[in-house]
Amino acid sequence: MTDNTQQATFANLGLIPTLVERLVELEYHQPTPIQLQAIPHILAGKDMVGGANTGSGKTAAFALPILQQILQQDTPRRRGNFVSHLILVPTRELAAQVASNVKSYSYHLREQIKTVAVFGGVSVNPQMQLLRGGCDIIVATPGRLLDLVSSNAIKLDRVKTLVLDEADRMLSLGFTEELNNILALLPEQKQTLLFSATFPDKVTTLAKHLLSDPVDVQLQSAEESTLVQRVFSVNKGEKTAVLAHLIKQHQWRQTLIFVNAKNACNHLAQKLSKRGITAEVFHGDKGQGARTRVLDGFKSGEIQVLIATDIAARGLDIEKLPVVINFDLPRSPADYMHRIGRSGRAGEVGLGLSLIDYDDYHHFKVIEKKNKFRLEREQVAGFEVDDDQSEAYFLPMRPQPAPAGTGKKKKKKRNQLEM
Structure with a gap:
């Protein structure tokens, strides 16, 4: 071929x-x-x-x-x-x-x-x-x-x-x-x-x-894709902090962030604003004129951070978009591929990141199985997963033993990689 x-x-x-x-x-x-x-x-x-x-x-x-x-x-x-x-x-x-x-x-x-x-x-x-x-x-x-x-x-x-x-x-x-x-x-x-x-x-x-x-x-092929996929395990309640840290650390020219609900767009934008990051939102409750202005602003680079629902996941061509971040995992495994596919288009190198906490762990395994890939779980330095959650994140699931009442848990070795 x-x-x-x-x-x-x-x-x-x-x-x-x-x-x-x-x-x-x-x-x-x-x-x-x-x-x-x-x-x-x-x-x-x-x-x-x-x-x-x-x-x-x-x-x-x-x-x-x-x-x-x-x-x-x-x-x-x-x-x-x-x-x-x-x-x-x-x-x-x-x-x-x-x-x-x-x-x-x-x-x-x-x-x-x-x-x-x-x-x-x-x-x-x-x-x-x-x-x-x-x-x-x-x-x-x-x-x-x-x-x-x-x-x-x-x-x-x-x-x-x-x-x-x-x-x-x-x-x-x-x-x-x-x-x-x-x-x-x-x-x-x-x-x-x-x-x-x-x-x-x-x-x-x-x-x-x-x-x-x-x-x-x-002709779908992970081998031919120029898109790099990564998944980061985070503690419950720390996704916003990790997201803000990554945006500031890497200074991406543009960042597209996906959430699952319209009100979640506004809520996340407010929380990022408190951390010094200005973001626009893109969802179905916005009028068509406003949606067009926001999308045009993002495509032109005037808007650097855009938080969107899945109406932005299908087919939109945003030239040389460096990174897509799944703040919320999509409900459909197929939508995962469409979301991250906004980056790495037309032969350009792109990056698709997913942030998963304990509640997301099993759903991400379903996404991997349906889309026939397996990603190594990583952590962001300074935001490591708590010890009591590390087994669920990084090891195969097994029956949980009855509470022992005494003794200390052995600390698990965790995968911690810098971006």
Whole structure:
């Protein structure tokens, strides 16, 4: 695979010169492994399940063939309020990002190809205006798309290509009803493409019911990742102190911190502020305008520390983000990979840190098992785990003996590594 990737060019994947020239301008020098394997199959009209590490170029893998198919079709593209190609994504921010990428790839064709992003949290009227006369590509969140369909702003019965980006999330229970409603509006004959960094077994089984003789490309590989993973054991109640210490010690240019709840974002930001660290928050209770401003500020480097819920875990491309920290462990093992995948993207070296206390220990073992890796437990100098918790952190679980009442516990040797 490596040798083929080094020899391959976008031109010999079958892409037309206009697209290849644009990729040169964008400094896309060689196709990534997922692009190398996916593009020819998609150009040939095959259904596909495409799995690859975060930051591996999946958007270009499906967007470039779609753009070429639009340019090469013989019939008029835009008529009435119909759409030809539909890309479904789970979050507003990802909808805007994917649409921006598609528009960038088709920059020299902007008079010929119309791409529109539609998502909630903002007024629907400007989006309805953009859809007048139909469009070639819609990038949409499911709820807003159904709103537009019910308002007769768009029709889906002539869709030629359906893409589920972050497909594992799109096929999860939270989107089941909306996705089923959308699928009922689509024609039976279409090309269906599913892309994600993770495909749990249940999702893979469900996905195959949507596809016709699909090509299955799975390229997730810890060995090929440029992301370093580390896990630090801490005493219960000391996570904030350890987090503040790490931020000050390493002076990271940017730090993305994940927690599990909206109120936890604000609470942690307040506690860091008392320790001299200014942090912004990013969660679903913020209005779309505020969310956009915060995310843009973080991407530009104006905001150095961002505390977010999992709405920031999926697909967002933050260039050269040095570190992601799990202050709270994600409830889903798959979300762990999506979170840390905000760092180490596009071949850049990145770091994914997790802070675990006694209550997190078993859940982190589940995350390791599901994602097929094992990390050494480390400690931060000055914040070592108490002796009475060290066995639970670092040794296999065993039946607990009855209280002896006398004698002292033998001190365990603990793994203590400097960052």
